[in-house]
Amino acid sequence: MDAMEERVKVDDRVASVILHASAADNTMTSDTESGGTFQEGSSAPELNIFTAARLGKTECIQALIQSGRARLTDRDEDDITALHWAAISGQAETCEYLIDHGAELNAVTRTLLASPLQWAALQGLPDIVHLLIRHGADPRLLDAQGYSSLHAAVHSSSYWCLLLLLCQPEVSPDERDRKGRTALHWAARQRDEVSTRLVAAGAQLRTRDGEQRTARDWDEALAEMGLSNDGMKVCRPLSEPHVKVIVFSVPSLSLCIAFAITSVFPWYMSVVLAPAALVAMHLVVLLEFLQRGTVSDSIYSSPYFLGIIFGSGLWIAYGWATRLRYGAHHNPYLHALFGLLFGLCVVALVFTTICDPGTIDILTKDELKPIIEDLIQRKQLTTKAFCVRCLAARPPHTRHCSRCNKCVTRNECMDLHASWMLNCIGTKTHAYFIVFITTFTACVLIFDYLVWIYLVASDEVPPPRSSCVLPHKVCRFVSGDMFLSSVAAWSSLQMIWSGVVAVNYGDAAWRAWRRRVKSFSETAVVFST
Structure with a gap:
C-alpha cells in the first residue's frame, strides 16, 4: 500500500473518532439546553472525563477525579486517554491540569500507537506542542506506521509546529519512517514550502527512501534550486x-x-x-x-x-x-x-x-528555540512576528522581500524592491x-x-x-x-x-x-x- 494512502487512512481514523465524539458532545449539549444537567442523579447523560477533556471543562475533570468516578489513567473504548483528547482539541489549560496531576505524557493509543504530542502536531497546534515538550514529552516516539512528531507536523503543513520541533536538540530532520522516507520526502510529495524549511534545518537532499527515490523525485519544483535528481548541482553551458x-x-x-x-x-x-x-x-x-x-x-x-x-x-x-x-x-x-x-x-x-x-540576520538553531517559545507563550507566533521563509524574528517595520528572499527593515516612506538597483530599499540604503x-x-x-x-x-x-x-x-x-x-x-x-x-x-x-x-x-x- 502506498505510504500516502496509509497516512490518509490514519488521518481518516482519527477524524472519524473526532466526529463521533463531536456528535456525542452535540447530543449532550442539546440535552442540557432542553433542561438537562450533568449533575449526578440527573436523567441527562453525565459528562465523562474524555468529553470534558475535549470541551476543556477543567472544573468538571477535577470534580470527577476528586469524587473517584474517574482517574487520569482511564482510557475510552478506543484506548484513548483524556490527555489525547485535550491535546487534539487545543485545550491548553486542560492539558496543563492533566499533566500537573500525573497524566502520562507519552501514552499511546491501541491501534494508532500515537502519543498526545503526535496528535497535537498532526492537528497543527503549536501551543499544545510547546506545552507537551516543555513538560517532557518525547518527540522521537514513532506511531504504528513509523511516523514521528516531525512527520506529523509536515503532514499537517504547520510551519510553527515544524519549527518548534526542529529546534529540539533530540530531533533530527533526517528521521525516517518505516519505508525510509524523511520529512523532506513527505514535504516534497505534498508540494509544500515546508521542504524549504527542512532544507534550511539541514535535511539531506541526497537521502533516498526505500524505493531509492530522493525528495527531488517527489517534487519537480526543486529544479528551481538548480539540483539534479540526486541533489547535486545541474551543470549548465553558462554559469x-x-x-x-x-x-x-x-x-x-x-x-x-x-x-x-x-x-x-x-x-x-x-x-x-x-x-x-x-x-x-x-x-x-x-x-x-x-x-x-x-x-x-x-x-x-x-x-x-x-x-x-x-x-x-x-x-x-x-x-x-x-x-x-x-x-x-x-x-x-x-x-x-x-x-x-x-x-x-x-x-x-x-x-x-x-x-x-537592513537585512534581518537568520537565527541559528540555538537562537531560534527561545524566540519561538517566547512568541508562543505571548500568543504572538504569527507571520507578522516571525518569518518562516527566513527563519528569523521580524521586528516592527520589517517585511519579507520575495525578490531578495530576505527580510528587510523598511523605511516608513520607502517600501519597495528597486529592480533598477538590484537591491531592496531599506533603512540602510x-x-x-x-x-x-x-x-x-x-x-x-x-x-x-x-x-x-x-x-x-x-x-x-x-x-x-x-x-x-x-x-x-x-x-x-x-x-x-x-x-x-x-x-x-x-x-x-x-x-x-x-x-x-x-x-x-x-x-x-x-x-x-x-x-x-x-x-x-x-x-x-x-x-x-
Whole structure:
C-alpha cells in the first residue's frame, strides 16, 4: 500500500473518532439546553472525563477525579486517554491540569500507537506542542506506521509546529519512517514550502527512501534550486555569474547599436529601426539567458534593469565628454555642475546596489528555540512576528522581500524592491537611493538643456538641409547630431520611472508626516488632561 494512502487512512481514523465524539458532545449539549444537567442523579447523560477533556471543562475533570468516578489513567473504548483528547482539541489549560496531576505524557493509543504530542502536531497546534515538550514529552516516539512528531507536523503543513520541533536538540530532520522516507520526502510529495524549511534545518537532499527515490523525485519544483535528481548541482553551458555579466552588458551594447542607427539612417527610418533593435535585445535576454521560473521573476532577479541604468549613464557621459564638453566655454558653471552631479549619481548608484539594505540576520538553531517559545507563550507566533521563509524574528517595520528572499527593515516612506538597483530599499540604503534619484533627475535635465543649446542655439552645428519639412529648430535638432539627439531622447524617457518614484515617495512622506503630527497631537491632549 502506498505510504500516502496509509497516512490518509490514519488521518481518516482519527477524524472519524473526532466526529463521533463531536456528535456525542452535540447530543449532550442539546440535552442540557432542553433542561438537562450533568449533575449526578440527573436523567441527562453525565459528562465523562474524555468529553470534558475535549470541551476543556477543567472544573468538571477535577470534580470527577476528586469524587473517584474517574482517574487520569482511564482510557475510552478506543484506548484513548483524556490527555489525547485535550491535546487534539487545543485545550491548553486542560492539558496543563492533566499533566500537573500525573497524566502520562507519552501514552499511546491501541491501534494508532500515537502519543498526545503526535496528535497535537498532526492537528497543527503549536501551543499544545510547546506545552507537551516543555513538560517532557518525547518527540522521537514513532506511531504504528513509523511516523514521528516531525512527520506529523509536515503532514499537517504547520510551519510553527515544524519549527518548534526542529529546534529540539533530540530531533533530527533526517528521521525516517518505516519505508525510509524523511520529512523532506513527505514535504516534497505534498508540494509544500515546508521542504524549504527542512532544507534550511539541514535535511539531506541526497537521502533516498526505500524505493531509492530522493525528495527531488517527489517534487519537480526543486529544479528551481538548480539540483539534479540526486541533489547535486545541474551543470549548465553558462554559469550563473557569466549569465549575470552578459545580461548586465547587453543593454549597453544594444543602446549603442540603436544610437548608431539613428546617426546613419534618416530620422524617419531611425524611429522604426532603433526601437526594433531595443526590442530584439529584450527578446534575446528573455529567451536565451533568463529561462528559469516565470518571466517576471527572471527579470526582477537579474541585473537587466541595472544594466539599462548603467548603459544610459554610460552614453550620457560619452555624449557629454565627446561633444558637449567642447562647448564648455559657453556655460562653464553648468558643465561643472553636471560633472559634480554625475559623479554623485554614480557613487549613490554603487552604494545603493552593493550595501546591505537592513537585512534581518537568520537565527541559528540555538537562537531560534527561545524566540519561538517566547512568541508562543505571548500568543504572538504569527507571520507578522516571525518569518518562516527566513527563519528569523521580524521586528516592527520589517517585511519579507520575495525578490531578495530576505527580510528587510523598511523605511516608513520607502517600501519597495528597486529592480533598477538590484537591491531592496531599506533603512540602510534609503538615503543613497534618494541621492541617486535626485542627482539622476538633475543630470538628465541639465544634459537635455546642454544638448538643446548645442544643437539649436549655437553655431557649432551646420544648418539643416533645405529639404527638411519640419520646423527650423526641430530640423536642426534631428539633422545636426542624431546620435546626441537620440541619447537625449532616451535619457528623457528614463524620467518617467524616476518621476513616478519621486511622486510616490513624496506622497508617502506626506502621509508619514501627517501620522506623526496626529500622534503628537494625541499625546499632547493626553498630557494636558
